[in-house]
Amino acid sequence: xxxxxxxxxxxxxxxxxxxxxxxxxxxxxxxxxxxxxxxxxxxxxxxxxxxxxxxxxxxxxxxxxxxxxxxxxxxxxxxxxxxxxxxxxxxxxxx
Amino acid sequence: xxxxxxxxxxxxxxxxxxxxxxxxxxxxxxxxxxxxxxxxxxxxxxxxxxxxxxxxxxxxxxxxxxxxxxxxxxxxxxxxxxxxxxxxxxxxxxxxxxxxxxxxxxxxxxxxxxxxxxxxxxxxxxxxxxxxxxxxxxxxxxxxxxxxxxxxxxxxxxxxxxxxxxxxxxxxxxxxxxxxxxxxxxxxxxxxxxxxxxxxxxxxxxxxxxxxxxxxxxxxxxxxxxxxxxxxxxxxxxxxxxxxxxxxxxxxxxxxxxxxxxxxxxxxxxxxxxxxxxxxxxxxxxxxxxxxxxxxxxxxxxxxxxxxxxxxxxxxxxxxxxxxxxxxxxxxxxxxxxxxxxxxxxxxxxxxxxxxxxxxxxxxxxxxxxxxxxxxxxxxxxxxxxxxxxxxxxxxxxxxxxxxxxxxxxxxxxxxxxxxxxxxxxxxxxxxxxxxxxxxxxxxxxxxxxxxxxxxxxxxxxxxxxxxxxxxxxxxxxxxxxxxx
Numbered sequence: 001x002x003x004x005x006x007x008x009x010x011x012x013x014x015x016x017x018x019x020x021x022x023x024x025x026x027x028x029x030x031x032x033x034x035x036x037x038x039x040x041x042x043x044x045x046x047x048x049x050x051x052x053x054x055x056x057x058x059x060x061x062x063x064x065x066x067x068x069x070x071x072x073x074x075x076x077x078x079x080x081x082x083x084x085x086x087x088x089x090x091x092x093x094x095x
Numbered sequence: 096x097x098x099x100x101x102x103x104x105x106x107x108x109x110x111x112x113x114x115x116x117x118x119x120x121x122x123x124x125x126x127x128x129x130x131x132x133x134x135x136x137x138x139x140x141x142x143x144x145x146x147x148x149x150x151x152x153x154x155x156x157x158x159x160x161x162x163x164x165x166x167x168x169x170x171x172x173x174x175x176x177x178x179x180x181x182x183x184x185x186x187x188x189x190x191x192x193x194x195x196x197x198x199x200x201x202x203x204x205x206x207x208x209x210x211x212x213x214x215x216x217x218x219x220x221x222x223x224x225x226x227x228x229x230x231x232x233x234x235x236x237x238x239x240x241x242x243x244x245x246x247x248x249x250x251x252x253x254x255x256x257x258x259x260x261x262x263x264x265x266x267x268x269x270x271x272x273x274x275x276x277x278x279x280x281x282x283x284x285x286x287x288x289x290x291x292x293x294x295x296x297x298x299x300x301x302x303x304x305x306x307x308x309x310x311x312x313x314x315x316x317x318x319x320x321x322x323x324x325x326x327x328x329x330x331x332x333x334x335x336x337x338x339x340x341x342x343x344x345x346x347x348x349x350x351x352x353x354x355x356x357x358x359x360x361x362x363x364x365x366x367x368x369x370x371x372x373x374x375x376x377x378x379x380x381x382x383x384x385x386x387x388x389x390x391x392x393x394x395x396x397x398x399x400x401x402x403x404x405x406x407x408x409x410x411x412x413x414x415x416x417x418x419x420x421x422x423x424x425x426x427x428x429x430x431x432x433x434x435x436x437x438x439x440x441x442x443x444x445x446x447x448x449x450x451x452x453x454x455x456x457x458x459x460x461x462x463x464x465x466x467x468x469x470x471x472x473x474x475x476x477x478x479x480x481x482x483x484x485x486x487x488x489x490x491x492x493x494x495x496x497x498x499x500x501x502x503x504x505x506x507x508x509x510x511x512x513x514x515x516x517x518x519x520x521x522x523x524x525x526x527x528x529x530x531x532x533x534x535x536x537x538x539x540x541x542x543x544x545x546x547x548x549x550x551x552x553x554x555x556x557x558x559x560x561x562x563x564x565x566x567x568x569x570x571x572x573x574x575x576x577x578x579x580x
Binding site: 003018027031034039040043063075078090092 | 190191192194195287288301302327330331333334393395396398399400402403410414417418419420421422423424427428429430431432433434435436438439442447448450451452454455458465467468469470471472473474475477508509510513525526
């Protein structure tokens, strides 16, 4: 299997990371060598194996949904790249 | 008292408790040495001024019943620290100041320790050499231009270089044990569910664990005792009866059965590593333990499995970095363009590579072939360990297939970089505890580590085995202070 530039463009779109031509070629090379290495898994027959979906064999516990941190709105807003009063500002989404 | 920074954590705690040293003496000593050690590049952010204030405050009304009374400590910059910048080694979090504290660090401060600063690491803990950090590579105190390992490279160098008495790292595929091995220090990756993941910048949630990195096994046990708590804020935290690891520590491992897995004898492994392993086998026998040859047949599938599972989880975890609520934002023509440019400029090459791999293996049409397949093989790997533990109490292997390498040596070949973690990754996939302890030097004088892998939640046992053979090994780290002019 080989990952071509078209696939790289597709993954880049899905992962919301812009790539130019040069970067796409480098990524295609890297990903192909990594996937060559990953292909080793196909040596194994796994039809009858149950997938491991959780390593901690524990049932999820419920806890009361209490509010513990109070009045941190200002500090949270302070971390945003752009804000306006109590809001996060993003580029215009509705024309 | 001179040479404060040469003392172990246990010695410092005793000296503070016996009032031979104040917290301020100790804090000052580590800050002074850190100031002289900028060339190692271990700190991303220092918090020295407030550390001195906290030390003075501690000394005014010292609570000597605490486990870490007035002990200064730097931590990996992957742990969120309230009001202190937390970057995860990334440009995308370069200006992020958490409004909350991670549970593990909170446990540490509650026992009286004082934050010295935040330590360099690979970006989002993705790397094995600390070269993917946005804040530059870290120097290994062992030799100039040598990598300290990764991702907890800053943590390992800080302990080995005596810039902090002890520290914490995180381990997703070997990120505590491999740098510990490269720097001649002790590193414990606890059982999945032992230490809370709350407030740790997430990489691969089913693999990530925090753990102590120390100069010796006893210090390591003491910190593990502090950081391992049940936490309702982490839904995968496990409520089990935790030991008093340092108090229960014993070098009596008489009659313990220790497995030697033949599959860890990999192609091209240097003779020095094989020799070290044989020495380790002799040490455990000398301590009265019995070694048994075992098989972990799916070992060679662990790395390919890891490089599906970890990037898949990372691609999902890192979706939150969109330049909206916190972190770096690039200018874009519209919202989507802003997202794409923010992530392209904010993440480094290795992180982008892993997000791409993860996105691909989870994408429509490829999920079954890659992600589901990897989850099934992960089950087989875990079954190998379950089978082995019917016969043995613990497993002994080398920590890494080589000693530390030079900065830049492996950066152009991701797969050769990934191979560093060949002995550590299976432990994360199976959710088990593993400890690396320094066990010798190679011909260049660089440290080499041995790994002891335990049953789930059996940290006490591997700490005991490590403690017993540590005595036999009598390892001395060769720190020449080459970076101090």
